[in-house]
Amino acid sequence: MIFKASTLKRISVNLLPFSDAVSDDLPLGQLLRLSLFQVSVGMAAVMLLGTLNRVMIVELNIASTLVALMIAIPVLVAPFRALVGFKSDNYRSAIGWKRIPYLWFGTMWQFGGLAIMPMALLVLSGDRTLDVDWAGYVGAGLAFLLTGVGMHMTQTAGLALAADRATDETRPRVVALLYVMNLVGMAISALIIGALLRDYSALRLVQVVQGTAVATLILNMIALWKQERVNPMTKAQRAEPTPSFREAWGDLAKGGDAGRLLAVVFIGTMAFSMQDVLLEPYGGEIMGLSVSATTLLTAMWACGALVGFALAARWLAASLDPFRMCARGLLAGVLAFSLVIFAAPIGSSALFYLGAGMIGFGSGLFGVSTLTAAMTMPTIGRAGRGLALGAWGAAQATGAGLSIFIGGTLRDLVNHAAGNGILGEALATPATGYSVVYHTEIALLFITMIVLGPLVRLRPITQGGSAKLELADFPT
Numbered sequence: 494m495i496f497k498a499s500t501l502k503r504i505s506v507n508l509l510p511f512s513d514a515v516s517d518d519l520p521l522g523q524l525l526r527l528s529l530f531q532v533s534v535g536m537a538a539v540m541l542l543g544t545l546n547r548v549m550i551v552e553l554n555i556a557s558t559l560v561a562l563m564i565a566i567p568v569l570v571a572p573f574r575a576l577v578g579f580k581s582d583n584y585r586s587a588i589g590w591k592r593i594p595y596l597w598f599g600t601m602w603q604f605g606g607l608a609i610m611p612m613a614l615l616v617l618s619g620d621r622t623l624d625v626d627w628a629g630y631v632g633a634g635l636a637f638l639l640t641g642v643g644m645h646m647t648q649t650a651g652l653a654l655a656a657d658r659a660t661d662e663t664r665p666r667v668v669a670l671l672y673v674m675n676l677v678g679m680a681i682s683a684l685i686i687g688a689l690l691r692d693y694s695a696l697r698l699v700q701v702v703q704g705t706a707v708a709t710l711i712l713n714m715i716a717l718w719k720q721e722r723v724n725p726m727t728k729a730q731r732a733e734p735t736p737s738f739r740e741a742w743g744d745l746a747k748g749g750d751a752g753r754l755l756a757v758v759f760i761g762t763m764a765f766s767m768q769d770v771l772l773e774p775y776g777g778e779i780m781g782l783s784v785s786a787t788t789l790l791t792a793m794w795a796c797g798a799l800v801g802f803a804l805a806a807r808w809l810a811a812s813l814d815p816f817r818m819c820a821r822g823l824l825a826g827v828l829a830f831s832l833v834i835f836a837a838p839i840g841s842s843a844l845f846y847l848g849a850g851m852i853g854f855g856s857g858l859f860g861v862s863t864l865t866a867a868m869t870m871p872t873i874g875r876a877g878r879g880l881a882l883g884a885w886g887a888a889q890a891t892g893a894g895l896s897i898f899i900g901g902t903l904r905d906l907v908n909h910a911a912g913n914g915i916l917g918e919a920l921a922t923p924a925t926g927y928s929v930v931y932h933t934e935i936a937l938l939f940i941t942m943i944v945l946g947p948l949v950r951l952r953p954i955t956q957g958g959s960a961k962l963e964l965a966d967f968p969t
């Protein structure tokens with residue numbers, strides 16, 4: 494039997510993962526190109542939350558409180574995401590673009606922050622090339638602020654653009670592909686950055702961070718190229734009144750259990766994120782691991798999150814309530830932090846890596862379940878897709894920012910008290926501060942379960958869906 498070339502091409506495309514996410518308006522090639530912005534965001538996240546916090550604390554001897562403050566800056570501006578989503582929903586340009594301008598300027602800010610970051614950190618650590626005491630603080634703060642704002646703007650506008658171009662049928666699959674690409678970008682970047690920093694030096698740090706800036710610019714330019722149609726608007730159309738942010742937010746808040754859901758996202762993210770600034774320093778200072786070995790923790794986290802995503806597919810296919818699945822992610826987090834706590838007294842690196850993977854599994858399951866609920870949350874009136882995506886991202890990132898700063902400060906305060914003998918001879922070790930932070934996260938996980946309870950009771954246990962759901966069907 495002779496097959497036509499078009500038939501063979503159709504068969505080969507259908508065998509690709511997420512091939513059912515394509516549509517006439519968003520073919521596979523453009524979809525894969527667009528997903529590259531998630532790779533760049535994941536790469537920047539690895540740099541900020543993984544590699545740089547370890548380097549600043551261990552190699553550059555910067556106080557963890559200051560490191561936590563610097564790393565918290567990008568996520569403390571997270572409420573900006575909701576405003577970006579709203580603005581991109583209602584932006585009116587002469588050529589008709591809505592999302593591309595925000596995606597482009599987000600890329601430029603992310604590039605600029607990473608470009609100046611290594612020099613600022615070296616000055617902050619004591620390099621007296623500039624004889625100005627405050628130069629390091631200002632430079633590092635500006636670098637983290639620019640990078641964070643760029644990441645938020647790029648991700649919010651990019652997700653909204655993907656949702657705009659997808660059809661109602663393919664939209665969940667498209668967003669799911671973008672979620673997976675973010676995790677893949679984190680995992681691959683962690684491996685590459687870890688290998689490049691195996692032989693650490695100040696020059697190598699500058700090369701790696703600024704190389705990440707260049708890669709960000711290239712990936713995002715490829716991603717946004719010809720992704721939004723030119724649809725010129727008349728001057729009268731651009732002059733038409735637009736809704737206010739307060740009006741749009743009010744419409745979003747009317748959409749059911751939005752308030753409690755955002756509270757769950759906020760507290761749960763705090764519980765999972767307090768260790769972000771401490772996990773790699775814990776591996777270096779307490780477990781005695783090298784820079785490259787601790788960078789692999791981010792890869793373990795990403796792999797655990799992918800496993801959680803795969804299990805979420807199976808459980809939701811069996812009509813499991815998303816909020817019950819969320820509770821499973823919270824319980825997995827309790828187990829994960831327990832493993833990390835016991836890794837130090839036992840002296841087991843394997844247990845430590847397993848705990849890092851379980852943290853990714855629990856947080857991934859938590860994120861998938863809450864965003865599954867958020868994507869189906871009713872949005873009425875003037876609340877568009879950009880605002881809905883921005884609100885979920887704002888709650889998540891704000892919780893992460895606060896918890897990162899609290900975690901670093903709490904570790905410093907407890908270790909200072911332990912070092913002075915206030916807590917007794919048995920607790921006079923550097924591991925005490927880390928342990929208190931991990932126990933606090935376990936407590937926050939239980940608080941999140943309490944807030945989650947009414948949502949579980951209010952929603953049916955089964956979703957009543959007879960259609961079988963696959964991995965690509967899940968929004969994120």
